[in-house]
Amino acid sequence: MTTKQVAVIEGEDASPEAVRPVVELIDQMNLGIEWVYPPVGDKGVERFDSVFPEEAKEMIDASDTTLFGATSGKSAFALLYLRWGKETYANVRPAKFLPGYHSPLSNPTGIDLVIVRENMEDLYLMVEGELEDLAPANLTSPILQKSVADMGPGKYGVKIITQAGTKRVSKFAFELARRRKAQGRPGKVTVSSKYNMLPQSDGLFKEVAGHVAESYPDIESETMIVDNLAHYLVVSPQNLDVVLLPNLYGDILSDAAAGLIGGLGLAPSGCYGENYAYFESAHGTAPDIAGKNIINPTATLLSAAMMLNYIGCVAASSALKTALEKVYKEGRFLTPDQGGTSSTTDFVDAVAQRL
């Protein structure tokens, strides 16, 4: 058995309460995983006077992958490094309904979609500033017929969509659709952005994805304007397979997709690059329930299952998912967000017993 090293970043507020029992559970599966804990956030400050010291970065670099909890701020520098430093450009966010999930829909059966969110560009590049600083660029709004620098005091934010960035995430999405098709899914990619209003930036996203689609004749591809997709996601989620989105729309709609199946506590994610991937629940740190041992660890468990796949523990990954499915089907050990009264640790114990 080859040893894999996994860096664990527990995150803040209620997040460690989900991460710790999940790590324990996987540790008990004896997969030869060595867990290391980069000193980030408060621990980084205590030991190295920094929320993200060089030591933490080195530990992430030396690991095969990272399991990340959720951050309210202090671990955010580590998150920025995991995304932009490690170039994890494809943020994969599955929303699959399992019997037993408390979905708000009357018929959630069959929802099994994956959002592939471009993870490095768009408004997330944080290029913002004062409107007046745009004066030298002489930018004119085609709608106002007026220079944006003459609009009075205000701020701007720049949306950046590159050809290369869109191409690689599009390829990723089509490859994913192909792998899913081999497992019985329809094999479809829905490409979406606001290309009617933003023909340049969002238009490029659609255009580049369209070119990539031509290399995948076995995969159906469709385009949808993003507001239309938001509607479709609610009324017809069963007809979506892989959904490819620029960064910000992907951020927003992945929370919506999580809501469809039963909430953020159920939403895992994996961010993949050429040389690294890391895994994180898509939810926040749930400060309102911190310290109560009731956070739903499903998102973390499913993220960990994605991680196991990535490091080659494929059988363990499916075993974990099967055990989780059993717990939901039985419905006896659910956390409060899913209508139960079980604690986080009771839930994880129930999964462990069904492994």
Ligand code: IPM
């Ligand atoms: C997410 C989160 C992050 C994001 C925050 C914490 C910066 O909402 O992973 O979806 O916006 O990407």
Ligand code: MN
């Ligand atoms: Mn988000």
